[in-house]
Amino acid sequence: MAVSKKIQASIERSSWIRKMFEEGKVRKAKYGEENVFDFSLGNPDLEPPSKFNQILVELVNDPAPGQHGYMPNAGFVKTRQAVADYLNKFNRPRFSAEEIVMTVGAGGALNVVLKTVLNPGEEVIIPKPYFVEYNFYLDNHQGVPKLVPTKPDFSLDCDAISAAVTEKTRAILINSPNNPTGKVYRKEELKALADLLSHYSGKFGQPIYLISDEPYRKIIYDGITVPSTFNVYNESFVVTSFSKDLSLPGERIGYVAANPDMSDKDMVIAGLVLCNRVLGYVNAPALMQRAIPFLLRDSVDISIYQKKRDMLCDGLASIGYDFIKPEGAFYLFPRTPIEDDIVFVAALQEENILPVPGTGFGGPGHFRIAYCVSDKVIEKAMPGFEKVMKKFV
């Protein structure tokens, strides 16, 4: 066998998604790029703030030596201090540079945390629907996902979480604003979750970590806020990136923040730094690290995404689609009018509309629309959405 058994199985398992992607490419070639409505990827449609390029040019022209060289594996102290200062505006525990590890995006951050804390066979609870890439990240470190349902409005179901806790539970991994639902967890939910985790941490004599994946924290609508997990639970990490709010997903820059009030903090941070190194990341890309202190308070224009959300939601509601209106991120997760979301998505594809079946997110009977696309794509897809709805109801 040329590749490992597990990788071969993964390649084969994911091949139907790949086939859909291939189908999209074929359709774009056949019908023209502008006549295919691709809602499949969370690749932001907006450009980074214009400030970003100005800052890069200034940094590149800075003649100080060694700026593209190695720095401490955790990242430049100046960058980590800036992140700490930023977090101190919104959180009760007081961060210093020490608790921040700059990473290769949120994907890198999450792998660093999971490798640091997981013994083989230990479990991580994940509310579903969820970002399925988490399965790979857990498996990288021999962790086991324990999927639990959320309530009908996609809020946390603490009874379901409680029922899923075992002696092997090492962490719960949440994502708010959520991909694929756009749900933002409320303070009361997080407090209830924290109480539950504290209870079981005490019972089993070791912390159950709360890992909060927050790359969409700044992409929120209707004036709501995303409550801090740090404020409600000490044994907590935030993993995040600048991929979505600054539209930089290709540049791979993010960080882990460990709660300053965490138990055994020094050991945990030494673990994060070691894992950042030995997973082959070594450190987050240097130039992007240097840009971050100037961009922590910036984002793309979120009102543009809100407008896209409203256009999409109003359009789909008027033709009979049923969904929970997203509070953040740039995904809509409507119910499919028939049980089989793969069949429904195939029908949309016939109209050159390319979303992703909910099955791909542990949420069958739904489909995900990534609406980080141009207004025109949303507008021009509506007749197709209507035609397919009429076909099934």
Add this chain to the structure above:
Amino acid sequence: MAVSKKIQASIERSSWIRKMFEEGKVRKAKYGEENVFDFSLGNPDLEPPSKFNQILVELVNDPAPGQHGYMPNAGFVKTRQAVADYLNKFNRPRFSAEEIVMTVGAGGALNVVLKTVLNPGEEVIIPKPYFVEYNFYLDNHQGVPKLVPTKPDFSLDCDAISAAVTEKTRAILINSPNNPTGKVYRKEELKALADLLSHYSGKFGQPIYLISDEPYRKIIYDGITVPSTFNVYNESFVVTSFSKDLSLPGERIGYVAANPDMSDKDMVIAGLVLCNRVLGYVNAPALMQRAIPFLLRDSVDISIYQKKRDMLCDGLASIGYDFIKPEGAFYLFPRTPIEDDIVFVAALQEENILPVPGTGFGGPGHFRIAYCVSDKVIEKAMPGFEKVMKKFV
């Protein structure tokens, strides 16, 4: 326990190296930065070619949209095609963009290859002395290192390699020019290795891969060349980065090249692309990818490193140190005049000279001097090197 058992053990095991690093910091604070001679890290002393910054500025000012966004996980096609074209100048097999996967440095590249090919418990043969970070990279993917000795001149010992092959052998991992020895493997050695690997691949009915880690390929002296592993063995990968030859280690840009004549190539490449994604790298940093096509034929001024090598070698030889003169990279690996290299390095440390014990590279009875430092550091350290040598002989 706060962190996983394995990570805790790693933190504790590596703590004596950390202590030496801390000792260095203490000494720098006590005696002044300029009176401490730090030969511990392979962080290039030279700045990137001035062309590099000009190219970055041009790329940042390019108004085309989506340049910081996601691209295919393997990287921009334009970058991969440029790498393929470059490789086609020096290799018999004909590369296309398809066989190139851009990665987060050589560390990322190596993890991607190892995850792609290793089943749990499978073995990778590594000639020693070697870059010990390989142990972590193998362990990330549940691989097992099988260390084999090299000959007294650090060339490959095919008898030792042959004796180490088992049914579980999945790959051999070589590094030329070598860290820590500066050795460059000759074409005849590589051919003998290829014959051996072909023999056992046939015997066991599956390929034993040759993985060649080549970040120092351009850093070579005295007009020698580094022969191509692609030309002698089909089941081969090269992993590399631009960290050393362009002095960009902090920017994390490198690649994997898979031999175009490899068996089951499509599956292997699908595995590389999948692993690049699921290990959380997702893709190599976008801006650096865009710069690479303009820099493939460039490097820092290698003659500067050669001058440092000569200054160091001449100096140490004249005061009685015994070593194999490096043919490439920027490391010297002298014998210690006493058996215990940790004791010897501690004595050097008393003179504010900070190399790394050979034990840290699977080469006890030696120590590694990273001479990618200013000429002044080499010059000013000589009296200390002499004093310590006299103490022990």
